[in-house]
Amino acid sequence: MLLIIGTVRFPPEKLAEARPAMERMITASRAEPGCLGYAYAEDIIEPGLIRVSEAWQDEASFAAHAASDHLQRWRADGAALGVHDRKLWRYDRGDARPL
Numbered sequence: 001m002l003l004i005i006g007t008v009r010f011p012p013e014k015l016a017e018a019r020p021a022m023e024r025m026i027t028a029s030r031a032e033p034g035c036l037g038y039a040y041a042e043d044i045i046e047p048g049l050i051r052v053s054e055a056w057q058d059e060a061s062f063a064a065h066a067a068s069d070h071l072q073r074w075r076a077d078g079a080a081l082g083v084h085d086r087k088l089w090r091y092d093r094g095d096a097r098p099l
Contacts, residue, residue: 001036002062004054006088012047014081021077022050028070029054034061052088 010018022040029038034057043049056062065071 001093002054002056002059003091003093004052004056004062004088005091006052007043007085008050008052008078008083008087009085010048010050011082015042015048018077018081021074021081025070025074025077028068029065032061032065032068034058035065 026038026040029035036055036057037053038055039053041051041053043051056065
């Protein structure tokens, strides 16, 4: 299992405009084979801060996601909407189990 955890920032005044682009990205990503979870969450304290969490079954499913058309569109949408301070970390986990 691969986990992608991190944050991105939008100018706070662009959040309303960014929500449809985020929804498109989440919906398309969740429909991909091997996607175990995909979410964006607005930080309550810091306007414009979006928390990112992704879980992928394996390297192949993550690689397919990285090459997807909707990821390319998301990057273009994000650039147009002023995404900045992108900080994402990848964690490789082989021993995932429910608590």
